[in-house]
Amino acid sequence: MSTGEDARPAGASRAAVIVGLLTVAVFINYIDRGTLATAAPLLKRDLNLSNTQFGLVTSAFFWAYTPGQLLASWVTERFSAYRALAAGFAIWSVATALTGLASGFASLIAVRVLLGIGEASASPSGAKLVVDHLAPTQFGLASGVVGAGLAFGPSVGTLLGGLLMAQYGWRAMFAVFGVVALIWLWPWFVATRGARLAPQQISHGPVPSYAELLSQRALWGAVFGQLASNYALYFMLGWLPLYLVNAQGFSVGEMAGIGAAVYAIYGVSGIVFGWLADYWIARGGSLTVVRKSIVVAGHIGLGLCLLGAALSGRDAAVLCLLVSGVFCDCIVSSMPAITQTLAGPPAAAKWTAFQNMMANIAGIVAPIATGVVVDETGSFLVAFLLASGSAFIGIIGWLFIVQRVEPVTWSGQNC
Numbered sequence: 001m002s003t004g005e006d007a008r009p010a011g012a013s014r015a016a017v018i019v020g021l022l023t024v025a026v027f028i029n030y031i032d033r034g035t036l037a038t039a040a041p042l043l044k045r046d047l048n049l050s051n052t053q054f055g056l057v058t059s060a061f062f063w064a065y066t067p068g069q070l071l072a073s074w075v076t077e078r079f080s081a082y083r084a085l086a087a088g089f090a091i092w093s094v095a096t097a098l099t100g101l102a103s104g105f106a107s108l109i110a111v112r113v114l115l116g117i118g119e120a121s122a123s124p125s126g127a128k129l130v131v132d133h134l135a136p137t138q139f140g141l142a143s144g145v146v147g148a149g150l151a152f153g154p155s156v157g158t159l160l161g162g163l164l165m166a167q168y169g170w171r172a173m174f175a176v177f178g179v180v181a182l183i184w185l186w187p188w189f190v191a192t193r194g195a196r197l198a199p200q201q202i203s204h205g206p207v208p209s210y211a212e213l214l215s216q217r218a219l220w221g222a223v224f225g226q227l228a229s230n231y232a233l234y235f236m237l238g239w240l241p242l243y244l245v246n247a248q249g250f251s252v253g254e255m256a257g258i259g260a261a262v263y264a265i266y267g268v269s270g271i272v273f274g275w276l277a278d279y280w281i282a283r284g285g286s287l288t289v290v291r292k293s294i295v296v297a298g299h300i301g302l303g304l305c306l307l308g309a310a311l312s313g314r315d316a317a318v319l320c321l322l323v324s325g326v327f328c329d330c331i332v333s334s335m336p337a338i339t340q341t342l343a344g345p346p347a348a349a350k351w352t353a354f355q356n357m358m359a360n361i362a363g364i365v366a367p368i369a370t371g372v373v374v375d376e377t378g379s380f381l382v383a384f385l386l387a388s389g390s391a392f393i394g395i396i397g398w399l400f401i402v403q404r405v406e407p408v409t410w411s412g413q414n415c
Contacts, residue, residue, distance in 0.1 A: 026149035032177060036061075052368070054371055089184065126352075143335075225401075302330075
């Protein structure tokens with residue numbers, strides 16, 4: 001064992017602080033990621049963007065975010081999850097502030113790529129932090145709490161962003177969100193000051209090679225399931241404000257309220273289902289049955305809600321979207337718990353990075369496909385049907401390709 005500072009923050013209280021600050025980071029992450037969608041009704045008009053161009057701008061985030069997962073994994077393993085997250089946080093906050101200075105299509109593309117580079121750090125470093133500080137039986141609640149940050153970010157961002165835009169315009173919204181977010185770095189540096197730089201080098205064992213990682217059937221099942229669900233989730237995240245304003249005729253203020261409500265339901269559900277999963281396991285439920293039941297239920301419910309929204313009138317469509325928040329977090333709170341359990345401490349960062357890289361191809365495709373479909377058909381009907389079908393298809397990955405949710409026994413062949 002290496003000498004020097006303690007490899008992990010000691011004690012349950014400090015672990016809770018780390019997970020709490022990670023949740024806040026994810027909360028801010030998804031505020032910043034979702035600001036473009038919030039600004040879309042005004043930004044798209046002011047910069048004279050077509051739906052296809054707006055889809056490309058939304059997709060540009062994932063051009064860097066998707067391949068950036070592997071680089072973020074390497075930085076996490078080489079320099080520690082603590083510093084990888086802090087560096088990424090600083091980059092994405094600056095990128096958010098700079099979006100307020102964008103003058104057209106090309107500059108929007110550039111700042112979205114920079115945002116993707118920064119935000120790529122969040123998932124690999126976050127997964128590493130969770131498995132280093134918690135037991136597998138605690139992953140459900142932790143994932144639910146962190147997932148609540150993911151959901152409340154767009155909720156608060158949509159609501160506050162709508163209010164800021166109404167008073168000061170979309171440029172001021174980006175500047176405020178980007179600059180204020182940087183305050184998070186101070187408590188993070190204080191909380192992690194005594195943490196070792198390379199926690200994976202202690203008794204968890206060596207990081208498995210990519211050859212060994214890619215040989216795992218469960219990895220490919222998780223990739224397939226997350227890829228399919230991501231299409232539906234990113235459709236919601238990227239296009240909900242435009243759909244509510246342009247297709248359903250809501251004002252920007254009304255859109256902000258509805259969007260915030262969808263994501264608030266999403267966030268509360270994550271905590272509830274995360275706690276329920278851990279309670280079920282503590283009462284004797286198997287990791288496999290519990291984790292797979294909740295994630296599959298999420299896919300079914302989300303698919304039905306999106307289908308209902310596609311085929312319903314205005315009021316029923318809004319109701320379907322509100323209910324969809326419950327099922328979104330069944331998926332989002334369960335996926336990290338499954339991945340973290342399978343990978344374990346030695347492979348958490350690398351597994352999460354590869355899975356996210358492959359699954360976030362949906363983030364490249366969904367915004368462009370939606371923009372093209374809406375431009376060609378003049379409505380959101382086909383776009384909703386595609387997202388609904390994708391949610392249903394994802395069941396295959398979790399139910400049939402992933403077999404048992406249990407830690408992989410790694411051979412110890414390091415890369």
